[in-house]
Amino acid sequence: MMSKRYFLKTAVAAAVALGAVLAAPWSAAASAVVERWGSTEIALSGPSAGNPFMEVELSATFRQGARTLTVAGFYDGDGQYKIRFMPPETGEWEYETQSNRAELSGRKGTLTAVAPSAGNHGPVRVKNTHHFAYEDGTPFWQVGTTSYAWAHQTEALEQQTLATLAGAPFNKLRMAVFPNQDVKNQPPRFPFPGQPPKGWDLTRFNPEFFRHIEQRVGQLRELGIEADLILFHPYDKGYWGFDSLPADVNERYLRYVVARLGAYRNVWWSMANEFDFLKAKSMAEWDSYFQIVQASDPYQHLRSIHNAFVFYNHTKPWVTHVSVQSGAIAEDFERAVLFRDVYNKPVVYDEVKYEGNFSRRWGQLKPEEMVLRFWEGAIAGTYVGHSESYEDPNGLVWLGKGGVLKGQSPPRLAFFRKILSESPPEGLEPIDKWQNHPFAGKHAQYYLGYFGLGKPRSWPFVLFKTGLKDGMKFRAEVIDTWNMKVTPVNGTFEIVKRDDYTFADKNGRSIALPGKPYMALRIVRVDQ
Amino acid sequence: MMSKRYFLKTAVAAAVALGAVLAAPWSAAASAVVERWGSTEIALSGPSAGNPFMEVELSATFRQGARTLTVAGFYDGDGQYKIRFMPPETGEWEYETQSNRAELSGRKGTLTAVAPSAGNHGPVRVKNTHHFAYEDGTPFWQVGTTSYAWAHQTEALEQQTLATLAGAPFNKLRMAVFPNQDVKNQPPRFPFPGQPPKGWDLTRFNPEFFRHIEQRVGQLRELGIEADLILFHPYDKGYWGFDSLPADVNERYLRYVVARLGAYRNVWWSMANEFDFLKAKSMAEWDSYFQIVQASDPYQHLRSIHNAFVFYNHTKPWVTHVSVQSGAIAEDFERAVLFRDVYNKPVVYDEVKYEGNFSRRWGQLKPEEMVLRFWEGAIAGTYVGHSESYEDPNGLVWLGKGGVLKGQSPPRLAFFRKILSESPPEGLEPIDKWQNHPFAGKHAQYYLGYFGLGKPRSWPFVLFKTGLKDGMKFRAEVIDTWNMKVTPVNGTFEIVKRDDYTFADKNGRSIALPGKPYMALRIVRVDQ
Incomplete structure (x- = not known):
């Protein structure tokens, strides 16, 4: 069984790593140094009379080489205005403010974005059509x-x-x-x-x-x-x-x-x-x-x-x-x-x-x-x-x-x-979406199967054809998803073509399963 | 078992009914009389030199009151040009042709669209978002x-x-x-x-x-x-x-x-x-x-x-x-x-x-x-x-x-x-699409249930709440979809509220089922 400590440890490590930067995340003026995908803030004093929420416009343009980002500011009450910036790239960034109030307009400055600290992988983006990754490429499951x-x-x-x-x-x-x-x-x-x-x-x-x-x-x-x-x-x-x-x-x-x-x-x-x-x-x-x-x-x-x-x-x-x-x-x-x-x-x-x-x-x-x-x-x-x-x-x-x-x-x-x-970073893809095939993964590399409420006593070692060739070898593990236990299957499985759709273990072997629900299988290629 | 004769009879009846009109569907000039949603044709002689498919443009505008339809014509070979018209309404229609060739342009005429013959319900249209009906309102299943x-x-x-x-x-x-x-x-x-x-x-x-x-x-x-x-x-x-x-x-x-x-x-x-x-x-x-x-x-x-x-x-x-x-x-x-x-x-x-x-x-x-x-x-x-x-x-x-x-x-x-x-003309709607509820129909009127591969031996008379009130009465039939047999269930079922989601037979009765796959139930309201 996997303990909660795994996650506590991860979280504490992340907090420590971010600590140095987060100690003063919102300085009164833009921090000279901020990590990539961290946040920094330009704080400006301005009018508090009237209704600044409705009447004052404020933004800043951040520039690095040919790239510019226009970022809206906001009124934070008590005559305080702020513009927050999350640098999308490391390196020098120049900025200049725009406003319909002279005292908030034309303010210029520079800041330096440094490499992100451990645990900062950037915002999550769409990856490979159906999956997510942080902007630095780290998969987000x-x-x-x-x-x-x-x-x-x-x-x-x-x-x-x-x-x-x-x-x-x-x-x-x-x-x-x-x-x-x-x-x-x-x-x-x-x-x-x-x-x-x-x-x-x-x-x-x-x-x-x-x-x-x-x-x-x-x-x-x-x-x-x-x-x-x-x-x-x-x-x-x-x-x-x-x-x-x-x-x-x-x-x-x-x-x-x-x-x-x-x-x-x-x-x-x-x-x-x-x-x-x-x-x-x-x-x-x-x-x-x-x-x-x-x-x-x-x-x-x-x-x-x-x-x-x-x-x-x-x-x-x-x-x-x-x-x-x-x-x-x-x-x-x-x-x-x-x-x-x-x-x-x-x-x-x-x-x-x-x-x-x-x-x-x-x-x-x-x-x-x-x-x-x-x-x-x-x-x-x-x-x-x-x-x-x-x-x-x-x-x-x-x-x-x-x-x-x-x-x-x-x-x-x-x-x-x-x-x-522990699965492929590209994201789990259905192995054969056409019909009842409970496996996802990456063809010829990695297969994760799940039998749900089914209670199979064995699983014949048969894989859907895409990407497969005679002689490929795989290892397998039986996963009890409820009792959180991974049990390796002895030996390896070498496949040969079986029919128009499948390859099977050359000796026709099956994997024994315990006849309980919520069982999974992990099958990983080993001959490469 | 329902015989094929049912459909043969329907088809023959339709063919006979349409016969009178279909005998000369494509006359050399527009038929003076055509049924609504029947077809008539304006046939014109024109140029056969060059490549009429590429060079000759032809259409006609059909007008009835404020309504006009512009219908493209086509070249049918051998100097013959045609414009086909399916009157969307009964009554008089005037038409006039347009073409980039003088001999095909400005041809005028009138035709009369009469009531459709039996079996002609018009084109199929979308009805009630998820269903179909012929244009005359007849459901199309x-x-x-x-x-x-x-x-x-x-x-x-x-x-x-x-x-x-x-x-x-x-x-x-x-x-x-x-x-x-x-x-x-x-x-x-x-x-x-x-x-x-x-x-x-x-x-x-x-x-x-x-x-x-x-x-x-x-x-x-x-x-x-x-x-x-x-x-x-x-x-x-x-x-x-x-x-x-x-x-x-x-x-x-x-x-x-x-x-x-x-x-x-x-x-x-x-x-x-x-x-x-x-x-x-x-x-x-x-x-x-x-x-x-x-x-x-x-x-x-x-x-x-x-x-x-x-x-x-x-x-x-x-x-x-x-x-x-x-x-x-x-x-x-x-x-x-x-x-x-x-x-x-x-x-x-x-x-x-x-x-x-x-x-x-x-x-x-x-x-x-x-x-x-x-x-x-x-x-x-x-x-x-x-x-x-x-x-x-x-x-x-x-x-x-x-x-x-x-x-x-x-x-x-x-x-x-x-x-x-025999189901409601509005089309079958899922009775409770939220979770595993194998019934479609019309709330408080008609329920069609299907158990697929399941082999239930009985079905407790319980209906999803929408539209139901205490005291409503229903009759039921057991349908063997494979053996094509409808068996009425004796008596009627009177419902009372059972819980937040359902009404049930007031005497807690169930309907006996044969423990075979492919069984369905039809439940129809009778107290109205």
């Missing part, structure tokens, strides 16, 4: 979780959540910018100044609210966790009205969030959770909100949107990857694989029901069922998300508020993630 | 088959195919305009004048070739069968070069086919079979070919495209419905349902492997497996296609050449079609 409102809780609870995440297997967290409706435990901060529930000044933002979100996103970055920021959600239920703001407020809000958070390399933009439950917004509005984020973000972080019953058209060009809720799709790799062909983008099944004991059917997966979905998704060449919904007398549910994990899936997902981390 | 090159065979074989179709359950036939490569049995006609294999004059068409296709499409129309015309396919394998014509020839060809065949109400346009195997055409070309057909067709027949391994983006606006090849998707209603949500268009799984005994894995479905796919597709609210690939010493395979059907699925598909024809 998405093992996500969701905790919508964890960053709208008490300091103690939020710290507990961070400690939980430090020991958990997740490298992505879906989290909402706006708080959930929660009348009993009102969130400590709101995005707009004013009086709850609805006495907001929608022409201004509350910088303290956003600083807090940024602090948490920064802490996730230290833990090596991507923050999949949910920009709109329906869980306000009309109480504070954040689910049905006027379009011009939504647009200002999006630009403000992107200006503040775009320089965090671990940010992903999720336009919404269950977008179709936000009845006040039309499909055309969603298109325009996507386009605003796309146009505002100089770093082009990943963008998607999450559904309830209606699917957004993920073929649209501003969608970088597919984010889907479906109760059934990740139960079966033959279902999960279908969306790859439809979209030709990475597919993340962010919501596949949750581990828990809720009365609602979306929240009562057994842990075995939760883990199965990750494996089925992987065999389909797709990615899956976890969350947890165990009843709690104090309403402390991971899905909503964070805290501690009570389920049994996380250690199995750590094991799963470790297996993925 | 697609039960398709495929015979690519049936219209490129000998007269005797083609007549045999028509006789087979007259007794078969299919209401749609996929068929190719271009012949398949077949060196041994060269097709009797080619689309271009010249010498096979590649000595074509691509600046002209061979009218006789197209007249023959039209004759066959017209005969399908008499049989009540939609002709899903495959405009391009890769089965030429470069032999005649029809798979890799220059783009300008492809464009002329599309316009010529639409001008000739658009007035047949039973035409659907399938841009290709296995489009991605046509390596000479880029995705942008496919887009433009779709747009040419869309712009050329005054009747806006249904348009789609069929894939091998790559999916066309069916969300594009010129695609009216989804046409898919997939070996696995229609095996399971939970897979099949997924594409409905992605595309929000009718979904037809035109190729789901074929009944037969071929060595290739796409052609060796057992008949039970073929029939299962139609039922699973229906439960998903989608439509499925049949074909047959039984080895034949003379190469007479239904899929390729037509002839006779040898399989055991057709009578079961006739039974399936009869069950569908």
